[in-house]
Amino acid sequence: MTLDEAELLVTVEEALGHLQLNRPRRLNALTPAMMTGVRAALADWRDDPTVQVVLVDGVGERGLCAGADIRALATALGPGAPGPAPDEAARAAVAREVLGLEYAMNLDLATFAKPVVAFMDGIVLGGGVGVSAHSSLRVVTERTQVGMPETAIGLCPDVGALFLLARAPGQCGMHAALTGSRFGAADAITLGLADAFVPSADLPDLLDGLRGGELPALSADGAVPGSLEGDRAWIDACYVGDDVPTMIAALAARPEPAARGAAATLGRMSPFALAVTAIAVRRAETLDLAGVLDQDLNVCSRLAARPDFAEGVRAKIIDKDDDARWQPATLDAVDPAAVEACFAGSND
Incomplete structure (x- = not known):
């Protein structure tokens, strides 16, 4: 077995096709080889009568997956400093190839x-x-922490997540997309990112049942209540439209500490990424999943080529000083034409 094969464990257990992400030391961060392996397994199982159900989970105690291997993507793209347009275009082309594979895998799983x-x-x-x-x-379980933290590294939430977040109650999806907050089991269900709650200690029994090829009847009941439902008043009032400065001003003016905390959080994110994300959420409201993934590919390949992505990776993942120097540094300096250019080719 090669190293790449070991990163993804593919087995058939009675009627269950089992995909296990197997990079526990990297919190099962996805590599291109893993993405290719998932797609190949699904292709093999599509017409295999033995496989009746597919399970995706992760090896190790820390979690399912921390995301794609962002450090590897940043390395592949090379320096993110401003340069001639062809340099940025070349980085965008590299990002498009890597991200395109991931999004194709996402659509394969969804369909x-x-x-x-x-x-x-x-x-x-x-x-x-x-x-x-x-x-x-x-x-989801009592250990679940779900989030899309892309604006903290100069990107927009991708992998089709905006298809779900754009359909979350009220403005909860916009709040989740812009702040990159982590949510527990109950809030993940509220956001439309999950369906059912099962205590983590019961997952082995659930796995045994899946080997029989039947989906169990599960409930959302049992999760510790989250914060989103109680925060709906200020979330729905503040995250209106797609103008982020207006949102931040509304949040900062609220009496609730959580609202003012959200304003402070947004103040630390990439201004350009925030501006793009707000528009992306609104566009996603009218798109199907394939359309959102198409938008993700156009938007995120371009964002990955910009200086903010390299700086965000440095500040969050490499140096971990959480002191990114964004370009531009403020929302007022964001060029609307540059934001709109990120969507070129999406759903035209």
Whole structure:
């Protein structure tokens, strides 16, 4: 077995096709080889009568998946400093190739003809949402922490997550997309990212049942109540439209500490990424999943080529000083034409 094969464990257990992400030391961060492996397994199982149900989960105690291997993508793109347009275009082309593979995998999982179950136990961030939240049955536990933290590294939430977040109650999806907050089991269900709650200690029994090829009848009951429902008053009042400065001003003016905290959080994110994300959420409201993934590819390949992505990776992942120097540094300096250019070719 090669190293790449070991990163993804593919087995058939009675009637269950089992996909296990197997990079526990990297919190099962996705590599291109893993994405290719998922697609190949699904292709093999599509017409295999033995496989009646597919399960996606992760090896290790920390979680399902922390997302795609962002450090590797940043390395592949090379320096992110401003340069001639061809340099940025070349970086965007590299990003498009890598991200295109991930989004194709996301769509394969979402449209697979047989039921797909995801165990969203522990950390489920970014690309981890892409391999789980489009499944037929999405199971969360008391350990679940789900989020799309892309604006903190100069990107826009991708992997089709905006298809779900744009349909969340009120403005909860906009709040989740812009702030990159992590949510527990109950809030993940509220956001439409999950379906059912199962205590983590009961997952082995659930796995045994899936081997028989039947989906169990599960409930959302049992999760510790989250914060979103109680915060709806200020969330729905503040995240109106797609103008982020207006949103931040509204949040900062609210009496609720959580609202003012959200304003402070947005003040630390990439201004350009925030501006793009707000528009992307609104556009996603009228798109199907394939359309959102198409938008993701155009938007995120371009964002990845910009200086903010390299700087965000440095500040969050490499140096971990959480002191990114964004370009531009403020929302007022964001060029609307540059934001609009990120969507060129999307759903035209």
